[in-house]
Amino acid sequence: MSNSLMTASEAQSAAARVMARCDALAEISENEEGLTRVYLSPEQLRANARVAEWMQAAGMTTWQDAVGNICGRYESAEPGAKALLLGSHLDTVRNAGRYDGMLGVLSAIETVQWLHERQQRLPLAIEIVGFGDEEGTRFGITLLGSRGITGTWPESWLAHPDGNGTTVAEAMQDVGLDGAKIMQAARDVNDIAAYLELHIEQGPCLEQEDLALGVVTAINGARRLNCCFVGEAGHAGTVPMTHRQDALAAAAEWMVFVEQTTREQGPQLVATVGTLSCLPGAVNVIPGEVQLSLDVRGPQDEPLERLQSLLLNQAEAIARRRGLTFTANEYYRIAATACDARLQQALSHAVETVQGRSLSLPSGAGHDAIAIAERWPVGMLFVRNHRGISHHPAESVQATDVAQGVQAYVQAVCDLARG
Ligand SMILES: [Zn+2]
Numbered sequence: 476m477s478n479s480l481m482t483a484s485e486a487q488s489a490a491a492r493v494m495a496r497c498d499a500l501a502e503i504s505e506n507e508e509g510l511t512r513v514y515l516s517p518e519q520l521r522a523n524a525r526v527a528e529w530m531q532a533a534g535m536t537t538w539q540d541a542v543g544n545i546c547g548r549y550e551s552a553e554p555g556a557k558a559l560l561l562g563s564h565l566d567t568v569r570n571a572g573r574y575d576g577m578l579g580v581l582s583a584i585e586t587v588q589w590l591h592e593r594q595q596r597l598p599l600a601i602e603i604v605g606f607g608d609e610e611g612t613r614f615g616i617t618l619l620g621s622r623g624i625t626g627t628w629p630e631s632w633l634a635h636p637d638g639n640g641t642t643v644a645e646a647m648q649d650v651g652l653d654g655a656k657i658m659q660a661a662r663d664v665n666d667i668a669a670y671l672e673l674h675i676e677q678g679p680c681l682e683q684e685d686l687a688l689g690v691v692t693a694i695n696g697a698r699r700l701n702c703c704f705v706g707e708a709g710h711a712g713t714v715p716m717t718h719r720q721d722a723l724a725a726a727a728e729w730m731v732f733v734e735q736t737t738r739e740q741g742p743q744l745v746a747t748v749g750t751l752s753c754l755p756g757a758v759n760v761i762p763g764e765v766q767l768s769l770d771v772r773g774p775q776d777e778p779l780e781r782l783q784s785l786l787l788n789q790a791e792a793i794a795r796r797r798g799l800t801f802t803a804n805e806y807y808r809i810a811a812t813a814c815d816a817r818l819q820q821a822l823s824h825a826v827e828t829v830q831g832r833s834l835s836l837p838s839g840a841g842h843d844a845i846a847i848a849e850r851w852p853v854g855m856l857f858v859r860n861h862r863g864i865s866h867h868p869a870e871s872v873q874a875t876d877v878a879q880g881v882q883a884y885v886q887a888v889c890d891l892a893r894g
Contacts, residue, residue, distance in 0.1 A: 481886070490881055500512075500525065510573055513613035514613050519607055523539055526580060527547070530545075533549070540659070541657050543652055551598060556598065559888060560669070560847075561888070562606060562670065563606065564605065565605040571867075578858065578877070582884055583673065587601050590889075614632075633657075664850055667850075672854075673856045676836075676863060681859035686830060686859065687876035688880055688883055692774060694811065694844060696775075696779050696812075697808070699769070699807035700804060703801070704725045704801055705722060706720030708754070709761040710759070721761050725797050725801075744771070744778060746769065746786065750766075773837075787803050812844060815852030821854070821891050829882045842855065856880065
């Protein structure tokens with residue numbers, strides 16, 4: 476449909492505005508030398524106020540919801556219709572980059588701005604949300620903003636303290652929110668048709684493929700385990716090699732297996748041993764016990780499950796052969812989040828129009844879409860970022876890529892809203 480295409484020069488101006496606004500939001504930080512903006516801080520309120528102004532300039536009505544998300548609505552041709560929800564987060568990690576999260580919110584505003592300038596109303600309303608907490612920087616618990624919208628805040632969250640002992644409930648009070656009213660942020664399942672999120676890739680795939688944009692197939696599921704090999708400590712000088720139960724040698728053998736086997740499963744699965752501690756830990760003592768962590772991730776739960784069993788079975792086999800014991804305790808698990816097929820299709824079609832071909836890829840990092848997917852279909856559009864660097868001041872994107880991103884976003888939103 477020709478009236479759902481943003482021209483290249485319109486996209487350039489939109490991207491220039493997005494870049495300038497990312498810079499403006501990067502100034503709203505708790506410290507001068509870097510960018511740190513955490514949930515329920517004065518900086519969050521200031522960022523929300525700026526974003527609300529930009530939403531209003533794009534013809535939206537705005538409100539801050541009961542958990543502190545900044546929200547806007549661009550009414551449909553028929554007032555009160557369901558909304559297509561576009562969003563991302565406005566909080567950051569400590570010493571963050573300026574695009575992770577913010578790029579998605581500001582690109583969404585450009586999409587609405589373009590419709591507004593054309594006085595175009597779609598069969599669906601377009602809503603935008605800037606989530607107050609995705610990163611979990613302040614409280615160590617994540618997705619507080621999106622779980623406000625889904626109405627799935629566990630009761631225990633209100634009493635959860637930050638590093639200074641301030642609870643979520645107290646911090647809410649400090650910014651004029653009421654912990655007793657968080658359920659008011661929850662949206663009726665019938666209010667929203669679907670959720671789209673534009674985000675920087677935070678990985679190297681698009682750059683390797685020389686593409687500005689890609690479409691996310693799924694957000695990786697993850698499991699984390701504490702593992703332990705127990706053998707027997709002994710004198711490094713007197714115990715013969717044939718009589719040893721060296722826990723570190725067993726762990727080393729297993730770690731090589733973890734790396735090789737995961738690689739053989741294809742490029743989408745990753746496994747990492749990120750910590751290792753060796754007891755008693757002396758130069759002249761055979762290691763009797765090794766504690767190590769295992770982190771495995773992948774875009775589908777079943778292959779992930781298979782990989783995990785393969786790795787753990789082999790650890791047990793290694794331990795048995797060497798006369799040791801092996802134990803593993805899974806302490807964290809999040810299921811993979813599949814992106815909706817119809818939304819992927821609409822995004823891929825838009826990306827093909829804009830850059831000639833589309834690339835489908837999983838997301839290695841977590842996003843607000845994980846929480847939203849519990850209620851509504853989700854789709855994600857990735858924009859290339861330089862060397863995949865994120866959560867770092869060196870995070871960068873090119874304005875030309877952002878222009879293509881906004882162009883694709885406009886087309887996908889128009890196509891989806893028109894059904
Ligand atoms: Zn993010």
